[in-house]
Amino acid sequence: MGAVRFGVDDIVNVRFAISPLWETLASYRAVLDPGLHVIHLPWLRSALTLLRDADLAERTAPLKSLVRTPPPRCPLAEIEEELALLAPAPGLADAVRAWWAAGVQPYWPRIRAVLEADIAYRARQLAEDGIREVFAGLNPALTWSGDTLLSPHLPEPAACLDGAGITLVPTAFAVGCRFLTGDGPGQPALLYPTRAVGTLWERREPADDSLARLLGRSRARLLALTSSPATTTQLAARTGLSPGAVSQHLAVLRAAGLVTSHRYRREVNYVASDLAVALLERGGGPVREGQADREPTGTA
Template structure:
């Protein structure tokens, strides 16, 4: 088994983060091994022609993905909760290794072709998972959080133990431990390899089966109460989102989203908070109650 050891202050530095770069690499794993990713078969069928169009550019990266030999430098731990791809690629570019520039170019091309068009839905699933884990942490503490993160993981006093058939021992060494939900992790946890300068853990996000559903179906009663567009918009704020993201998720115009959000906010159904350069909207307890969700 693999053990990840924590120092006295490391547990307090555990954090969650979303990684567009990690999901882009993960999507290539799904593409090359569809049998282990049945929930993504529709996406895989649509992505195959895109991969054929980019065959020359993707070839070196696909070879490494198939051999499970993606360089550590290409998968750095996300530096902030909602990193964007270019920020992560800038970090990867700073890693030593002459092989990285063509791989980074391949990642960028694949992201634009096959992942970015679906990123709003993917990010919604990932952020919803983080919201669930945050509530679990607040209610039950770190030990329960880590014990329930995945069936193969357990907390053992001062270390996180993974029943993965390996015999590695990793040390957080004061860096904290980013926990990164993934829609493409399948059923397994992805642990850092021995020697990784900054360990992080990638685990399967909850509710990945909802990813390719064709939108949220607002309850008829709520739709009659506040209008179908507002009910649909409210359903999409169960994970924090900007007006641009909500427009992409719902198909509404930016102007319509802004107008509906103003009404929902005045009614106490959504709240707004600023993160970096974005204003993110999320459903309140009252809005959650109206949606009929726990």
């Protein structure tokens, strides 16, 4: 059983971060062992096709030997910022860039929005229930004993944080927790499976027109598409509505408590609230990414 010991200073130095570098590497490993990642099957279909390209397979091959990654140093780092933390290795950064561009970047706004929603949930839980409950909810394999966090996923012998604290990193491509340490000073990181990863590759289509009668056809359609996080631009592209019309509809849905928004730099992602999910559950089921769309072209 592995362990991490916490002191008072460590508790007050807990923070959250998102790591595009880790998601890139973990998603590549998921393609190499798809049986462990069936929840990502809609994405895996296209990702496996990508690696059938001989050139991309050759360019990304160095990733197979990368076994150690540094913990994130910035809460909302860009991929190039994190690549600078990698130990020098011929071709490694190029291999990461190649897989990032092909397999991750096209989906990054969606992935990042799910991770940000997880952090928002944990932050709210921290305010309401305290740090112990936050850790207890990260993964069933994590347990507390006094001042020590225990798990088979943690290092042996036990790690001591020595007042540096720890960075908690949600990840979409994880089957368990993982403890990361870097060279020199800096916080180690604990990666844990994000909440709501099952919504990452699905959308919802209303099975009948009850929501359309209640909200209007366009708003009902937009609400269905926010079962996974999306930006105004993405929603406009999917529905055929203008960005201005989408913004107006989202403002109404947000005022009604049916969508929530999370900002990342210059982007705002919208996702259905718990109330909206309940309404969608009554009106229809999930539609996996890649199934045929029936996009309306008018407005409500």
